[in-house]
Amino acid sequence: MPSDHTRTAILSAAERLYADRGFADVTLRDIVAAADVNLAAVNYHFGSKDELIAELFVTRSLATNRERLNELKAAEAAGGGRANIDSILRALVGPTLRGCLGPDRERSAAARFMIRASIESVPPIRRIKNREIDHLRKFAAAMRRSLPDRSEVELYWGLHFALAMAHQTIRDGERLTKLSEGLCDLNDVQGIIDRVVTVSVMALTGGEAQSKSPARPVAPYGRLTRQDL
Amino acid sequence: MPSDHTRTAILSAAERLYADRGFADVTLRDIVAAADVNLAAVNYHFGSKDELIAELFVTRSLATNRERLNELKAAEAAGGGRANIDSILRALVGPTLRGCLGPDRERSAAARFMIRASIESVPPIRRIKNREIDHLRKFAAAMRRSLPDRSEVELYWGLHFALAMAHQTIRDGERLTKLSEGLCDLNDVQGIIDRVVTVSVMALTGGEAQSKSPARPVAPYGRLTRQDL
C-alpha cells in the first residue's frame, strides 16, 4: 500500500502551475519545487514529463465528461427521456464554468487546467483530445431529440457557439472586467451560465429561455488503470 | 537604402511559423532556417527574440485595428453618424474572420498569428496587449450610441460574446468540422460572419438582423518608427 504522497503532490502542483502559467514556461524543476519533492521523482513515478501531462489530462477529462453526462442524464430523466434544450446546454457549459470561475480553489485549478489544455495544444494532449468529439456527439444527439425541427447544421453551430462563449469567458474574462470597468461580474457564475445558455438557446431557436441547476464536488486523482476517456 | 530582404524574410517566416505552431515550440533556429538566413541575423536586426515577437505583434495590431476602425467609420458615415448594431459588430469580427478563414495565405498567417497572440500570452505581447482595451472601447461607445436603451452590462457582454464566437471559430474550427462531419463549412466566411453577427445581435436585442460588407488587402511590414498602437 504505497502512500502516494509524492505522486499526488506532483500531480497537484503540476496542475496548478500549468493552469496558472500555461505549459510553455513551467519546467519540471518548477513543479518539483512547488511539490517539495526530488527532481527525479517525476520520471520515477510517471516515466516522463509528457506522460505526467497526459495522465493529468486524462484524469480531468474523465471527471469533466462524467459530470456533464450526469447532468445531461438527470435532465433527460426529469423530462421523461427528452430534455429541453435549456438544460442540455446547461449540462454542457455549467460544469466547466462553475469549475473555472467558482470560489473553490481546487476545482478552479482543475477546470483552468482543462482550459489551458484546450488552447495550448501540446503533443501528449493532442493525441487524446480527438476523443472529445465522441463526447460532444452525445450532446448533439440530445439536442437533436430536443429540437427535432432544427437542421443539423444549426445544432452544431449552436453547440459550437455555446462552448465558445463559455471558454472565452473563462480564458479572457479579465479583459471583459477591465473593459467594463468592473460592471461585468465574473464572480456571479450562475448569472454567467444563464447568460451563455440564454444566448445559445436564442441562437438555436430565435426565442427565449429560463431555469436553474445544482453544483458538484471535484474528484481526487486516483491511480489510472486502463481507462481511456 | 537598405534592401530589408533579410529583415522581411525573418518577419514573414516567424509570423507563419508562430501562426502554425504557436510560440512555445518555434525556436530561433526554426525561423532562420525557414527564412534561409543566418542565425545571428535575428539578433542583429531585432535585438532579441522578444523584440522580434513584439514588432510582429505591434505591426499586426495596428493593421487589424485600423481595418476595424475603417469599417466602423464607414458604417457610421453610412448611417449618418449613428451606425446600426449589425454593421458595428460586422466591423468588429469581420476583418479577423476574413483574415483567418479566407483563402488568401498571407492574410491568413497574419490573422492567425494574432489569434495565437491572443491566446498564448508571451511576456513581450502581454505588455502591449493591455492597450487593446482602448480600441475595444471605441466599439463599445458605438454600440452605446446604436442601442441607447440597453444597459452597459448588456452591451459589454454582447461585445464579449461576439469576439468569443469569432475567435473560437478560428481557433477550434477544426473540431466543429469533425463534429459535424463536414456539414459546417469553414470556407463560407461570409456565412460565418453572418452567423456570428446574427447571434450577437440577438444576444443584444432579442430580435433579428441583416446586411453585408466589403474586403481589404493585407498591409506589408514596413519599419516601425515610434508607433504605439
Place this chain on the structure above:
DNA sequence: CATAGTTTCATACAACTGTTTGAAATGCAA
C-alpha cells in the same frame, strides 16, 4: 534482527535554447 523491495536523493549528462563574437563578405561613396 536481517533482508528484499520500494522510494528518495544528489549529481551528472547530453541536448537544446537565445545570445555573442570577431572575422569575412558586401555595398557604396570618393
Place this chain on the structure above:
DNA sequence: TTGCATTTCAAACAGTTGTATGAAACTATG
C-alpha cells in the same frame, strides 16, 4: 581603385531543459 560602414556568417558561449544513474534511506515481511 581605395576606404568605410553595413551586413552576413560560422563558431562558440553560458544557461536551462528533460532524463538517467547509482547510492542512500526507508518500509515491511520473514
